[in-house]
Amino acid sequence: MSYDERTVVAWVERLTIRDLRSWVREGWVRPAQGEDGPFFDELDIARIRLLCDLRKDMAISGDTIPVILSLIDRLHKSQRELRMLRQAVDEQPEDLRLELLNRYESIRKP
Amino acid sequence: MTDDPYRVLGVDTGATQDEIKKAYRKLAKKLHPDLHPDDPGKKSEFQIISAAYDLLGDPEKRKRFDAGEIDAQGHERPERQFYRDYTSRPGAERYEPGGDTGEYEDMSDLFSDIFGRRQRGSGGQSYEHSFHARGRDIRYHLEVDFMDAARGAKRAITMPDGKAIEVAIPAGLNDGQTLRLRGKGGPGIGQGPPGDALITIAVRSHSVFTRAGNNIEMELPVTFDEAVLGAKVDVPTISGMVAMTIPKGVSSGRQLRLKSKGFPVGNTGHGDQIVRIRIVLPEKVDEEMEEIARRWRAHQSFDPRETLRRAI
Numbered sequence: 001m002s003y004d005e006r007t008v009v010a011w012v013e014r015l016t017i018r019d020l021r022s023w024v025r026e027g028w029v030r031p032a033q034g035e036d037g038p039f040f041d042e043l044d045i046a047r048i049r050l051l052c053d054l055r056k057d058m059a060i061s062g063d064t065i066p067v068i069l070s071l072i073d074r075l076h077k078s079q080r081e082l083r084m085l086r087q088a089v090d091e092q093p094e095d096l097r098l099e100l101l102n103r104y105e106s107i108r109k110p
Numbered sequence: 111m112t113d114d115p116y117r118v119l120g121v122d123t124g125a126t127q128d129e130i131k132k133a134y135r136k137l138a139k140k141l142h143p144d145l146h147p148d149d150p151g152k153k154s155e156f157q158i159i160s161a162a163y164d165l166l167g168d169p170e171k172r173k174r175f176d177a178g179e180i181d182a183q184g185h186e187r188p189e190r191q192f193y194r195d196y197t198s199r200p201g202a203e204r205y206e207p208g209g210d211t212g213e214y215e216d217m218s219d220l221f222s223d224i225f226g227r228r229q230r231g232s233g234g235q236s237y238e239h240s241f242h243a244r245g246r247d248i249r250y251h252l253e254v255d256f257m258d259a260a261r262g263a264k265r266a267i268t269m270p271d272g273k274a275i276e277v278a279i280p281a282g283l284n285d286g287q288t289l290r291l292r293g294k295g296g297p298g299i300g301q302g303p304p305g306d307a308l309i310t311i312a313v314r315s316h317s318v319f320t321r322a323g324n325n326i327e328m329e330l331p332v333t334f335d336e337a338v339l340g341a342k343v344d345v346p347t348i349s350g351m352v353a354m355t356i357p358k359g360v361s362s363g364r365q366l367r368l369k370s371k372g373f374p375v376g377n378t379g380h381g382d383q384i385v386r387i388r389i390v391l392p393e394k395v396d397e398e399m400e401e402i403a404r405r406w407r408a409h410q411s412f413d414p415r416e417t418l419r420r421a422i
Contacts, residue, residue: 001286002251002310002312030204030205030210030249031249032249032250032251032308032310033248033249033250033251033267033270034250034251034252034253035252035253035267035268038251039251041201041310042196043193043196043197043199043201043202043204043205046191046192046193046195046196047193047205049190049192049193050144050192050193053138053142053144054142057134057135057138058135058138058139058142059135068145069205070207072144072145072147072193073205073206073207073209074206074207075147075148076147076194076197076202076205076206077203077206077207077208077209079147079148079197079198080197080198080203080206083198
């Protein structure tokens with residue numbers, strides 16, 4: 001589902017239309033382009049809630065936000081890659097999986 | 111879980127609103143689940159301090175809590191979905207580095223690292239190159255009418271740079287489906303190719319038709335004489351009016367099927383249109399109708415509620 005600016009502002013506590021537009025301008029949130037303005041999906045809205053927490057509750061400055069977002073996004077990317085790697089390992093035959101696991105353990109605790 | 115919100119935030123009961131805010135701010139920085147995507151326990155810890163702050167951060171609620179009018183549990187926040195709860199779903203890559211520039215389609219950092227090292231290890235030379243990257247994908251949200259989704263249509267969307275591109279909406283498209291137009295996204299960097307335009311289609315609801323899978327459902331109002339005697343009536347479908355035979359003696363709720371008048375399935379078939387009968391009386395029932403009903407009632411023995419009585 002997608003929601004327009006007005007709906008999102010009404011929905012997310014503490015959010016103003018000015019906040020929302022400035023965050024979109026900064027590229028912190030990247031909504032879809034609709035015919036009469038932006039449209040936000042659930043991922044965008046969860047990100048807006050996170051930005052509200054960071055900006056309002058934690059009073060983190062606008063200069064610092066890109067640093068934090070980029071670290072969070074990188075971490076999610078790493079986790080995604082680990083999930084995919086895990087899937088690739090899971091699909092291997094039992095003996096190969098064990099071998100990988102043992103080798104991994106020995107690297108982890110030399 | 112501690113019941114006492116003062117203990118949760120680590121302030122004493124005489125703390126000022128400012129001290130409470132500061133205490134919460136400090137804990138929020140430490141515990142926010144999105145700052146610890148890898149630690150599942152942080153979510154419940156954060157919920158607890160949020161609930162405590164909900165109560166104490168609001169002077170009114172705090173006063174009522176202090177007076178014993180409301181308890182700490184009564185005001186726990188409903189389960190909140192955090193950003194990290196969405197990041198493993200499909201489509202969430204777009205905020206990750208390179209996520210909407212298609213780096214993923216080639217090789218992830220992890221694997222380019224593995225294969226890159228192997229290449230160097232086997233004596234292959236490492237090659238220097240200037241920076242090229244695929245352009246960013248641009249997402250669009252397009253609302254179309256039910257009929258356009260059913261029959262297919264052409265629509266134009268305006269790009270951020272003012273250029274218009276034509277979008278062919280295939281017949282039978284589903285609400286929420288995404289169309290990908292290759293190379294219609296943001297420009298590439300260096301010699302990289304442009305990104306794609308991703309167009310998510312929202313289908314507006316229709317006043318008569320509703321979609322159920324590949325079938326179309328609609329309600330057909332009929333008069334009592336049509337229901338009793340049967341009739342031939344015109345029924346709208348997505349491909350125009352169709353004459354339909356209503357059998358003698360139909361009841362409200364009876365479903366009739368118009369074969370192949372539903373949504374297209376692949377290139378070959380179509381779903382059906384399901385027509386649900388609804389018997390409608392005129393707003394004002396005249397004497398003649400009442401007379402007919404009275405005469406019928408005098409000698410009938412039909413009981414449509416027989417099974418209801420047997421149910422208890």
